[in-house]
Amino acid sequence: MLRRIIIVTAVHAPSAPFLADAYDSLREQELPAGWEWHWLIQEDGRGDRVAPHVPDDGRVSFRQGRPxxxxxxxxxxxxxxxxxxxxxxxxxxxxxxGALARDLAALEGDPAIGWATSRALDLLPDGSTVGFPGDPAHGPVERGTVLDHWASHDYRAPVHPATLCVRRDLLLALGGWMALPASEDTGLLLALDAVSRGWFSSEVGLFYRKWEGQATGQSAHVDTAERAARMAVVEARARALAGFPWRFPPGTG
Incomplete structure (x- = not known):
């Protein structure tokens, strides 16, 4: 029986046309022998504008829900x-x-690694890409490293939360993504960092599209009061988790 890596995608109507491009990047992945992927696309809402963009592929599931x-x-x-x-x-x-194969190699190669990330490049509207200096060294990311950097660099993590690959049981133990209007992925990243070691691949794993309709480009995302509140609860959760004795794997210090 094939082992499975699950790809999770949240989508709303404005971003639905990009699903075809994301799908192409999935089809180009070469997995190790004995592995397959399954793509779970979850619409944030119940409309009729997303479904036409969902690929017709047995490895793809599409569901809708309350926004x-x-x-x-x-x-x-x-x-x-x-x-x-x-x-x-x-x-x-x-x-x-090669992104999925590298994630699997890191997580399968060390059972004490709870999550994996990789280098990300901004994908600009003209098709060009832009990278940034300051990536961590290739290899393990020790527990607490992400939170320390984030707290001292204006709430900017040293690794990109959009590149996360995580053990399912660990993800569920932490409750999934935070119930925030934004920065929910950063909240998850810092929670993971608080209880487990991670991994960073210096090879590019993601092309992060920049376009006028993306949520992080809207004015509400940078509202000063809301951002401060989001960052406060994200940090408080991570520090609370760090202060508990529970670690991944259980029994580690």
């Missing part, structure tokens, strides 16, 4: 995540070639 933001949509999709690992893929992004 609550991308974190709610992804967490609802976990009800159908029947694989050992969960990989995030936003509807408007593309996986780089």
């Amino acid at each position: 609550g933001g991308p974190g709610v949509a992804r967490t609802m999709a976990l009800a159908h995540a029947d694989g050992e690992y969960v990989k995030i893929l936003d509807a408007d992004d593309r996986l780089a070639p």
Whole structure:
């Protein structure tokens, strides 16, 4: 029986046209022998504008639900995540070639690693890409490293939460994504960092699309009061988790 990595995507109507591009990047992935992927697409709402863009492929499942933001949509999709690992893929992004195989190699190679990330490049409207300096070293990310960097660099994590691949059981133990209007993926990343070691691949794993309709480009995303509140609860959760004795794997210090 094939082992499975689950790809989870939250989508709303404006980003639905990009699903075809995301799908192409999935089809180009070469997995190790004995593995397959299953793509769970969860609409944040119940409309009729997303379904026409969902690929007709037996490896793809599409569901809808009450609107609550991308974190709610992804967490609802976990009800159908029947694989050992969960990989995030936003509807408007593309996986780089080999991304899934590298994630699996990191997580399968060390049972004490709870999550994996990789280098991301901005994908600009003209098709060009832009990278940024300051990536961590290739290899393990020690517990607490992400939170320390984030807290001292104006709430900017050293690794990109949109590149996360995580053990399903660990993801469920932490409750999935935070119930926030934004930064829910950063909240998950910091929670993971608080209880487990991670991994960073210096090879590009994601092309992060920049376009005028993306949620992080809207004015509400940078509202000063809301951002401060989001960052406060994200940090408080991570520090509370760090202060508890529970670690992944259980029994580690």
